[in-house]
Amino acid sequence: MSISVGLNCPACGGAIQISEGENVLNCNYCGSLLWAEGDAGVMTVAFRNAQGRDSVLRATEEWWRKGFKARDLRTKGKLLECYPIYLPFWSTTTRVAGWICGYEERHHTDRNGNTRTERIPKEEMVLHDYRYTNIACDPGDLGVKFLRNVSGEASFADFESIPTFESTTSKDDMVEMSKQNALSDARSDANVPHITFEKVTAIPKQISQIFYPVWVVRYSYGERMYMATVDGVTGKVLSGRAPGDALYQSLAMTGGTSVSGLIAAGSIAFGIGSGEGTIAIIGLVVGAAVLGFTYRFFRHGSEIIEGDFDDKRSSDLGKELRKGLKFNVGGFRI
Amino acid sequence: MKVIQIKCPRCQQPIYSKVKDRAFYCNHCRTMHIRNGGQEVIDFDIGEFNVNAPADRLYMPFWRLFSAFSINQSKVAGGTIHKLGRMIKGEANGGNLFIYVPAWETEVNEFKHWSVGLTENQPMYSLRSDFNNVERWPTTMSKEEAMQLADFVIVTMEAERPGVLQYLDYGLQVHDARLVYLPFVRGPSGLAPGF
Ligand SMILES: [Zn+2]
Ligand SMILES: [Zn+2]
Numbered sequence: 321m322s323i324s325v326g327l328n329c330p331a332c333g334g335a336i337q338i339s340e341g342e343n344v345l346n347c348n349y350c351g352s353l354l355w356a357e358g359d360a361g362v363m364t365v366a367f368r369n370a371q372g373r374d375s376v377l378r379a380t381e382e383w384w385r386k387g388f389k390a391r392d393l394r395t396k397g398k399l400l401e402c403y404p405i406y407l408p409f410w411s412t413t414t415r416v417a418g419w420i421c422g423y424e425e426r427h428h429t430d431r432n433g434n435t436r437t438e439r440i441p442k443e444e445m446v447l448h449d450y451r452y453t454n455i456a457c458d459p460g461d462l463g464v465k466f467l468r469n470v471s472g473e474a475s476f477a478d479f480e481s482i483p484t485f486e487s488t489t490s491k492d493d494m495v496e497m498s499k500q501n502a503l504s505d506a507r508s509d510a511n512v513p514h515i516t517f518e519k520v521t522a523i524p525k526q527i528s529q530i531f532y533p534v535w536v537v538r539y540s541y542g543e544r545m546y547m548a549t550v551d552g553v554t555g556k557v558l559s560g561r562a563p564g565d566a567l568y569q570s571l572a573m574t575g576g577t578s579v580s581g582l583i584a585a586g587s588i589a590f591g592i593g594s595g596e597g598t599i600a601i602i603g604l605v606v607g608a609a610v611l612g613f614t615y616r617f618f619r620h621g622s623e624i625i626e627g628d629f630d631d632k633r634s635s636d637l638g639k640e641l642r643k644g645l646k647f648n649v650g651g652f653r654i
Numbered sequence: 655m656k657v658i659q660i661k662c663p664r665c666q667q668p669i670y671s672k673v674k675d676r677a678f679y680c681n682h683c684r685t686m687h688i689r690n691g692g693q694e695v696i697d698f699d700i701g702e703f704n705v706n707a708p709a710d711r712l713y714m715p716f717w718r719l720f721s722a723f724s725i726n727q728s729k730v731a732g733g734t735i736h737k738l739g740r741m742i743k744g745e746a747n748g749g750n751l752f753i754y755v756p757a758w759e760t761e762v763n764e765f766k767h768w769s770v771g772l773t774e775n776q777p778m779y780s781l782r783s784d785f786n787n788v789e790r791w792p793t794t795m796s797k798e799e800a801m802q803l804a805d806f807v808i809v810t811m812e813a814e815r816p817g818v819l820q821y822l823d824y825g826l827q828v829h830d831a832r833l834v835y836l837p838f839v840r841g842p843s844g845l846a847p848g849f
Contacts, residue, residue, distance in 0.1 A: 338657070418806055419810070419819065421813070521806065
């Protein structure tokens with residue numbers, strides 16, 4: 321964990337560095353043992369904004385060119401506004417310690433077709449730290465719910481100049497949610513298919529509040545308005561909405577309908593010819609599914625969506641971040 | 655966010671240390687205190703070295719959990735020995751037990767080794783009232799976390815024996831935790847008990 325914040329020793333004034341979640345520290349100058357405490361027990365750090373308007377716009381234009389976005393976006397896209405904000409996130413570390421026991425079943429079939437089931441007993445030790453981040457306010461239509469990056473220079477220097485959103489969600493809820501997530505992540509990492517015994521404890525190790533700089537870019541394309549957000553530390557696009565390309569849409573539409581038609585027609589013909597009614601029905605169902613997919617793509621294909629949106633159809637980013645970052649720091653560090 | 659200098663709650667002397675240590679020991683009045691929200695003065699034990707212990711000595715911190723423990727049923731595939739059952743003194747299937755939890759920053763095998771080893775074979779040592787200038791290893795684990803690791807130690811003892819644990823039904827209540835400094839000796843193959 322590389323977030324650290326610069327402060328001064330109350331005894332001698334020397335510069336000290338605090339790492340996220342660490343309460344005890346010692347002054348390298350006078351040797352005093354020091355205690356760091358956030359408001360209401362929560363440490364707060366802010367990341368320095370490392371991006372400017374130019375780099376943010378460059379990143380957005382590069383993003384326009386990727387995927388099935390409208391190909392004339394670079395010429396027709398019109399920038400409306402571009403500004404940084406600080407978004408609050410909760411960041412937690414939860415230790416999970418315990419054992420999950422049970423068995424795995426393996427099926428063996430011999431030459432005569434007799435099936436035998438083998439039970440393989442399993443005992444899995446669980447000892448990991450899981451880290452979660454979650455936005456601490458209503459993300460609105462920004463499409464940013466988790467932190468992708470947790471390293472950078474910590475500083476409150478930009479706090480005066482960049483509008484800051486306050487935390488509105490409860491710290492206790494985040495701790496509880498992290499415990500539940502850590503337990504289920506640990507269970508899935510242990511990978512015991514049939515559990516006969518389980519004793520697992522989730523221990524909250526630390527919670528901190530991170531203010532993270534995010535740039536909001538709003539632009540128009542034709543009559544419609546779109547947006548994108550850019551990571552103020554790494555400069556990468558975090559989320560956004562963009563117009564889809566009409567050519568890709570029509571290709572998908574015609575391709576989709578003809579494929580679904582072919583599947584349905586082919587299976588009916590095959591069904592009648594062979595007298596196998598089930599194949600025809602399966603063919604019809606598959607055909608209908610392909611048609612349905614095409615319809616969805618056509619309807620929503622006019623807009624490409626990336627990021628942590630609730631109605632997201634186009635990206636899996638949110639899903640992979642929902643699972644905690646697992647720390648196997650030599651197994652166990654106390 | 656604020657940073658304060660840690661001072662002894664009894665004599666108000668500042669506490670100095672070259673390492674990060676969660677157990678704050680005052681060299682002036684020998685008071686130990688911990689912090690978690692507020693500050694708490696704690697009792698602690700210092701074990702006496704065996705007279706024959708070699709010179710490279712140090713004190714390792716443990717949270718010793720005073721617990722009530724009972725075992726109801728245990729099932730192991732491919733194993734028979736019942737480690738936990740043998741340990742309990744007193745009633746037929748239950749009694750009091752000291753669980754030892756290493757309080758320093760360890761690696762997982764070292765943690766298992768000392769927690770299981772000392773809980774199984776409870777250390778015998780006499781007490782002394784100061785550290786006698788022997789190096790004191792820093793405590794990094796909080797009392798609360800140690801208490802929450804009690805179950806892990808208990809199940810590890812049963813799971814680490816031959817065979818694959820399939821079922822364990824036991825009762826465990828941790829009543830209290832005390833910081834215990836046990837005498838150790840640094841040797842060529844790592845730490846060895848010095849009591
Ligand atoms: Zn100082
Ligand atoms: Zn004192």
